[in-house]
Amino acid sequence: MTRFNGIGLALAGAVAASLVAAAARAQDQPVPLPQPIAAKEAVAALPGTHLWYWDTGGDGVPIVLLHPATGSGLIWGYQQPAFANAGYRVIGYSRRGYYGSDPIPKDLPGTAAEDLHNLIVFLGIGKFHALGSAAGGGVAADYAVSHPDRLLSLVINSNPAGLAAGDIFRIYENLRPPGFAAMPPEFREVGPSYRAINPDGVRQWLELEHKATTGGAIRQKTVNMIDEATLGRIAVPVLLITGEADLYSPPALIQMVSARIPGSEVAIMREAGHSSYWEQPDAFNRAVLEFLARHSQR
Numbered sequence: 001m002t003r004f005n006g007i008g009l010a011l012a013g014a015v016a017a018s019l020v021a022a023a024a025r026a027q028d029q030p031v032p033l034p035q036p037i038a039a040k041e042a043v044a045a046l047p048g049t050h051l052w053y054w055d056t057g058g059d060g061v062p063i064v065l066l067h068p069a070t071g072s073g074l075i076w077g078y079q080q081p082a083f084a085n086a087g088y089r090v091i092g093y094s095r096r097g098y099y100g101s102d103p104i105p106k107d108l109p110g111t112a113a114e115d116l117h118n119l120i121v122f123l124g125i126g127k128f129h130a131l132g133s134a135a136g137g138g139v140a141a142d143y144a145v146s147h148p149d150r151l152l153s154l155v156i157n158s159n160p161a162g163l164a165a166g167d168i169f170r171i172y173e174n175l176r177p178p179g180f181a182a183m184p185p186e187f188r189e190v191g192p193s194y195r196a197i198n199p200d201g202v203r204q205w206l207e208l209e210h211k212a213t214t215g216g217a218i219r220q221k222t223v224n225m226i227d228e229a230t231l232g233r234i235a236v237p238v239l240l241i242t243g244e245a246d247l248y249s250p251p252a253l254i255q256m257v258s259a260r261i262p263g264s265e266v267a268i269m270r271e272a273g274h275s276s277y278w279e280q281p282d283a284f285n286r287a288v289l290e291f292l293a294r295h296s297q298r
Contacts (some may be wrong), residue, residue: 001156015160016066017261024105024125027096027213028106029197030176030197030200030201031078031281031282032200033077033204033290034075034077034078035193037080037081037084037085037231038056039080039177041053041054044054044093044122044213046115047118047124048110049096049102049115051094051095051096051100051115052094052099052101053073053092053094054073054080055079055090055091056084056088056090059297060084060087060089061088061089061152062088062091062123062125062127062129063083063089063090063128063129063131063292064091064119064125064128064129064131065093065136066093066106066131066137066139067092067095067132068135068136070134070209070212070275071098072094072100072190072208072213073093073094073210074092074094074099074189075277075278076090078284079131079285082285083289086290090194091123095139095222097220098110098213098214099212103214104219104220107236110220111222112220113146113147113223115213115220116139116143120150122247126150127151127152128152129152129154129155129292129295129296130151131157131160132133132156133156133157133277134157134159134189135158136142137156137158137160137161137162138164138222139253140155140156140159141156141159142285143243144225144236145223145224145230145233145241146223146224148234148236152292152297153238153295154236154238155238155241155291155292156239156240157241157242158246158248158265158274158276159248159260160242161230161231161238161240163228163257163261164222165226165227167228168253168257171253172253175248175250175253176247177180179295180193180234185209186202186209188247188248188274189204189247190274191243191246191271191273191274191276192215193220193279194271194272194273194279201279205275225240231260232262234262237295238258238261238264238265239266240257240258240261240293241266241268241269241288242275242277243268243271243272243273243279244269244272245272245273245279246274246276247273251268254266254268262263269283269284269287272284273295276292
């Protein structure tokens with residue numbers, strides 16, 4: 001065993017501290033948007049609606065990306081090339097009421113999970129990975145309960161796996177004070193560290209948020225009312241991701257959710273808020289790709 005005297009210990013500590021600080025500074029540097037991979041863009045004619053989508057194609061294992069309520073199928077600029085370059089067929093789309101897709105009719109809003117299923121059938125996909133962020137994570141969880149046979153794995157970012165009842169759901173709802181929803185979206189959904197170091201990235205995020213919604217404030221229904229017992233019946237591999245500074249789904253809450261989903265894993269993004277796919281894309285993509293690699297057998 002190596003031994004240090006007092007000076008050696010102090011020197012070793014200083015070196016270690018400087019290495020940690022350097023790593024932190026490297027991680028805090030703004031990450032420019034990469035060049036996208038060429039993808040087909042089209043509108044799918046589905047039962048009751050038309051949904052805009054893009055598809056990188058190829059014979060790789062498919063991964064379908066489900067956007068948050070503050071985004072659309074346009075938000076995945078950091079994920080599309082990373083996942084495609086890793087060999088996956090990457091598909092993103094906009095739900096009803098979002099960029100490029102039909103609005104949500106009040107009398108027949110449909111369900112987002114069944115719209116997803118109809119899109120999968122339209123694209124001729126068998127088994128696939130689903131990755132949903134925030135509201136998209138709730139849709140992905142709803143789909144996993146209804147169609148577990150179609151999923152290779154489920155990745156949910158910044159959402160309590162679609163919970164709509166029970167003790168954890170009540171904690172989730174009580175985390176935000178009255179008037180929170182009326183606060184600026186970048187305050188609610190982008191972490192303070194990112195806002196401090198990358199105002200240009202915040203501007204780009206806001207541009208995508210502003211063009212995201214086209215169909216008013218109507219929300220689609222869910223197929224399943226997910227409670228804590230339902231979580232225990234999710235029969236696919238699950239990775240839950242959240243940011244250290246997520247005001248909606250902080251790490252402690254996501255750990256509670258994970259404890260209810262057998263075999264689920266948790267990844268926590270350093271200093272990120274509700275939009276860690278955008279704030280910490282390298283760490284986010286690495287966590288997702290490492291998880292997918294273990295669950296890509298069709």
